[in-house]
Amino acid sequence: MNLVALYLACIIAGFTLTRLPEIPFLSSLGSLFDIIGILTMLVFSLVLIYMGIKALIKK
Known part of the structure; x- marks a missing residue:
């Protein structure tokens, strides 16, 4: 259960990285x-979906 909380x-x-405000000295890194x-949201969302499907199949 701790892994689920970590993935969330x-x-x-x-999500927070995509919503960072424009800071003048970091403005060139905004797209990065x-x-x-x-990528972080996609990877960890897919991991949670995989874990959910794996848990359903075990039952």
Whole structure:
């Protein structure tokens, strides 16, 4: 159960990376943060879906 909470926290962190406000000295890295945030959300969402399907099949 702890892994599920960790994966959800990672999804929220990815969402937060995509919603960072424009900071002048980090403005050149804005698109990089968007890409990393989107990839983080996708990867950990797919892992949660996989874990859910695996749990359903075991029953």
